[in-house]
Amino acid sequence: MSEIKDIVVIGGGIVGCSVLYALARKGCCNSILIEKNELTSGSTWHAAGNVTHFGHYAEITKLYADSLNLYREAEQVTQTDIGFHNTGSLRLANNKREWDAYLNLEQFYQDIGVPYRVVGPDEIKELNPLVDIEGVLGAAYTPGDGHVDPTLTTNALAAAAKNLGAEIIRHQPVTSIEQSNGEGWVVSFDGDEVLAKEVVLATSFWTRELTASLGLDLPLYAFEHHEVITEDIDELKTLNREVPAVRDSRAPSNVRQERFSLLCGVYETKPKLWATDGIPKDFGQELLVPDLERLEDHLLKVIERMPAFGGYGIKTVNNGPLCFPPDGCPMVGPIETHKGLWLAAGFPVGIGTGGGSAQFLAEWMIEGKPPYDLEMIYPNRFNKGISQKQVFEQMKETYSSGYKVTE
């Protein structure tokens, strides 16, 4: 028999669980999340968990700040540790353009109440003795940054939502979503169905295929994305604290401490698209085959900046699929052509921005309008006629530009 719900959220990664909790804490508890596998099983489980307040675009800083606040709230209400390490982070200025851009942002950060300051090379060295400051003009320092454990965080969000009455079912792949004759949607899975007034798709790189039968052609594909973890580093063992994460535009990468190792996420110059002909049918909680050779030039530049990185062996190389819209911003909001259908998909930094985006979406769904204008994340921002070739070109350009300062 069909169950009737106000909202069905499809997908139980950090984004779907954030949406479920964000809705519930605003009083919308007659909702259900359906996950085809285990919670976190897409990209979330293997993410590095970095959370920063300095993203690619200043406009979405509030999404970052709200994300960490939501995760910490879920931690508090469920009394479940989310593994937050408050290390702070440094965004290096390698040239005058970056330096000026970082200085120009000081007033912006002050206005929105997020701790931020621009520091010189000596202070970089004090904060993170592993950085070679040769040629570095300074850095933007965001002391509130760090990393969370993505699995613990997702589970805390799920538990917090359930405590408020929301429901979660796992191991049920949604097979179709159809508009019902009257109002609302029929969501089908494993011979059963749920009727809902509204549906949120938090299905990352699966979203494109899930919505194809509705006549939609969403520009949502994935890249292979690598992270590399070193053996334990003596310099880190002797320090009595964790060093701030470092983001560097020279070899677009982020490097943070992972226990006594360094963990480096790499934005390749020639990124490789993944599964463009369709997501493998049984793809679940898996990693892809790593290709360290492709990262070699890149890692040499990382070693120049952090010599300790090169002084020790590499312990782990993870290669995972990363959903990546052409402009690198997530797709959050209504699909205007299909009343009651909402997107929370396409998150390249879904740990950093998932919680804040979920709150943005929940408010929009409940209040009937977004809490503030943020057109750069609305699903309708892409031209209808954009070709697959254009999508791939734009994706590659955005991804490979890594941490370059945007105009």
Ligand SMILES: Cc1cc2nc3c(=O)[nH]c(=O)nc-3n(C[C@H](O)[C@H](O)[C@H](O)COP(=O)(O)OP(=O)(O)OC[C@H]3O[C@@H](n4cnc5c(N)ncnc54)[C@H](O)[C@@H]3O)c2cc1C
């Ligand atoms: C190597 C690597 C490192 C990363 N490091 C970071 C980082 O440090 N910080 C950061 O912010 N981001 C990082 N990311 C990106 C981050 O992992 C993603 O942005 C984030 O996990 C996306 O979350 P999501 O909930 O949108 O997607 P997912 O975690 O992929 O969740 C989508 C869920 O939908 C489910 N699903 C799909 N189809 C169906 C269906 N038909 N029915 C039911 N369920 C369905 C899937 O099983 C899955 O659980 C990293 C990514 C990679 C690859």
